[in-house]
Amino acid sequence: MSRSYYSESVSSFLKESNESILGKLAKNNTFSLKEKQRNSWIQQIEILKENLTFCPEAHLLFEFTIPRMGKRVDNILIWKGIIYVIEFKVGDSTYFKGARDQVMDYALDLKNFHEESHDKIIVPILVSTQGLEEENELHVDSDYIYSPLLANRNNLGELINEVNKMTVKHASIDPVKWENGVYKPTPTIIEAAQALYQGHSVEDISRSDSGAINLSKTSTKVNQIIDYAKVNKEKVICFITGVPGAGKTLAGLNIANSRHNFVEEEHAVFLSGNGPLVNVLREALARNEITNHPEIKKSEARKKVGAFIQNIHHFRDEYLKTDRAPIEKVIIFDEAQRAWNREQTSKFMKEKRGINGFNMSEPEFLISVMDRHLDWAVIICLIGGGQEINTGEAGLPEWFFALRHKFSNWKVYVSDQITDNEYMRDYSFYEITKGLNFHLEKELHLSVSVRSFRSEKLSHVIKSLLDLELNNAKETYKLIKENYPIVVTRDLSKAKTWLRKRARGTERIGIIASSGGLRLKPYGIWVKNSIDPANWFLNDKDDIRSSYFLEDVATEFDVQGLELDWVCLAWDADLRLVDGTWSYNNFSGTKWNNINKAEKQVYLKNAYRVLLTRARQGMVIFVPEGDINDQTRLPLFYDETYEYLKSIGFDEI
Structure with missing residues (x-):
């Protein structure tokens, strides 16, 4: 399938009749052609013919696909080694900020994910047809992307000519090769959920880099396991492991979407105990559904989305009330390592549900619910190594204890990397699998981070950093430094400035901190102030509740x-360094207290693991200088940590 609706040399475009060009655009349009779109194309054709007479050797494309964003660029002009990304706002007299961000987003998407554009000069141009002539400053970043330029219907050609004269020429671009170049998108989990929900496959939206056990292979293996269980009437549990950002949630959403098959009575559902993640994804899908189908009420959209993504605790509570088997045959549990142990579950049931004597861990109860099926059932557990961050979160071993003692008839599939201590904690693989019918499958481990498309080795840097393996951290960071900058500072205002300068288009920025960071309050960072994650992650730059502010x-x-x-x-x-060793502390009342319990030390360390792996493109770490006059913020609480981070090679700003 062609990536564009129209692709010709400018000389051919100038000779072809407007009616013929419009006919080709309409023919290749896969959506119903509305009058507004038709009129917009007519105007674009006329304006481009008036403005491109000076470059007949250039190549012009209409409606070029940007797969990751699910959108199309109005026009791409390829001329003398430069890619011009042109977005029209027909009839507009103002160069709106949102439109400037839009055309910059297109340029960034090409630069980051379109192989033929990686080393090319890209010039985004916003054309507000009725706008006044603007004084454009020709600013180009180190990655050869220009800041968005502004043009009207009369000076577009003049602006393109000016850029051409001012720019150091690169090698010429073969337009056919460029248009058909490999596209390797790496969507955010929100973008991925939206794309999957709209019917795209995981292959459409994920990378396929050599060396990675890619998501499609994992999905294929899991689907084979589900089909086997269904045909042979067996009960199966499958554990997918992966490094932070490797796409475990994406794999789970893909499986849930592909097996959400009511006709065949599979009723797959994606469950997560991560309340913020569920809320953000459900709200994103609902908003997207309304955008695509304005006739649908928001309440209807949310109800529809609710059948696809559910909170695991609501699912659990539903089956506390009844002994019947659930309607779902395939259950995907996201972040299954965070399921509660027996003590925490019993405490919750007594205090929050009024149930005394509840004597099962959360994994044991959830398996028992699916075990109610008389024929077949499949549980898929998505496990993140070193991701337990809350009291009572049991980790992977709790699932195996439940299987060994109560459900040994279940067939168990695990990745061949499951022996890592981040998954097993202090247990041996032999201990927890003894007596179980288990099978090792290498496709069930996602070893490469795809969250940070700029650096697949980020998770290795962070693991070495937290394990105090300085040499490993230094050597690995050298490999990613150019593509994934990490900087440090003692000045919060400098950190904010760095973020704002780095982000272009609608790239999202935000401040994050440990929930135990109570003495960040003097700097205006109050971790006890609850946020609405949906607003924080989804709302745009003019909303004070968004992360952008x-x-x-x-x-x-x-x-x-x-x-x-x-x-x-x-x-x-x-979490601070004291004489080269991590010191774990919690703040209570007016002072810091040592955390001595090993389990709680693990939770705190994992909290920082989570925080250190949230950025896709780079981060700044702010470590306060402290205050000699404040016994809760003494400089010695911070200085050694800061020096350690610098010693890894993180530049100071």
Whole structure:
């Protein structure tokens, strides 16, 4: 399928009749052609013919697909080694900020994900046809993307000519090769959920880099396991593991979407105990549904989305009330390592549900619910290594204990990387699998981070950083530094400035911090102030509740499973270096107290693991200088941590 509706040399375009060009655009349009779109094309054709007479050797495309964003660029002009991304706003007399961001987003998407554009000069141009002539400053960033230029219907050609004269020429571009170049999108989890929900496959929206066990292979393996269980009337549990940002949630959403088959009575559903993630994804899908189908009420859209993504605790509570088997045959549990142990579940049931004597862990109860099926059932657990961040979160071993003691008849599939201590904690693989019918499958481990499309090795840097393996951290960071900058500062205002300068278009920025960072308050970072994650992650730049304003801070509980483009991580004294060793602390009343319980130390370390892996493109780490006159913020609480981060190679700003 062609990536554009129309693709010709400018000389051919100038000779072809307007009616013929319009006919080709209408023929290749896969949507119903509305009068507004038809009139817009007519105007674009006329304006481009008036403005491009000086470059007949150039190549022009109409409606070029941007897969990751699910949109099309009005026009691409390829001339003398430069790619001009042209977005028309027909009839507009103002160069709106949102429109400037839109054309910049298109340019960034090409630069980051379109192989033939990686090393090319890209010039985004916004054409407001009735706008006044603007004084454009020709500013180009180090990645050869110009800041958006502004043109009207009369000076577009003049502006393109000016850029051509002012720009150092690159090699000429083969337009056919460029148009058909490999596209490797890496969507955010929000974008991915929206695309999958609209019927795209995971292959459409994910990378396929060599060396990665890509998402499509994992999905294929899981689908084979589900089909086997269905045909052979067996009960199966499958554990998908992966490094932070490797796409576990994306894999789960893809499976849920592909098996959401009511006709065949599979009723697959995606469940997560991560309340913020569920709320953000459901709100994003509902908003998207309304945008695509304005006739649908928001309440209807939310109800429809609710059948696809559910909160695991609501699912659990539903089946506390009844002994019947659930309608779902395939259940995907996101972040299954966060399921509660027996003690925490019993405490919750007594205090919140009024149930005394509840004697099961959350994994045991959830398996028991699916075990009610008389024929077949499949449980898919998505497990993040080192991601347990809350009291009572049991980790992977709790699932295996439940299987071994109560459900040994279930067939177990696990990845061949499951022996890592981040998954097993202090248990041996032999201990937890003894007596189980288990099978090792290499496709069930996602080893490469796709959250940060700029650096697949970020998770290795962060693991080494937290494990105090300085040499490993230094050497790995050298490999990613050019593409994934990490900087440090003692000045919060400098951190905010760095974020704002780095972000272009609608790239999302935000401040995050540990929920235990209570002494960040003097800097205006108050982690106890609750945010609405949906507003923080989804609302745009003119909404003070959004992350863009750098006013509200999100904690590990708000951001786990989600991501931003550029992040400021505020690092408090809850996790600090003392004589080369991590000191774990919590703030209570008027002072810091040592955390001595090993389990709680793990939770705090994992909180920082989550925070350090939220940024797709780069981050600034703010470590306060402290205050010699404040016993809760002494400089010695922060200085060694800051020096350690600098020693890894993070530049100071």
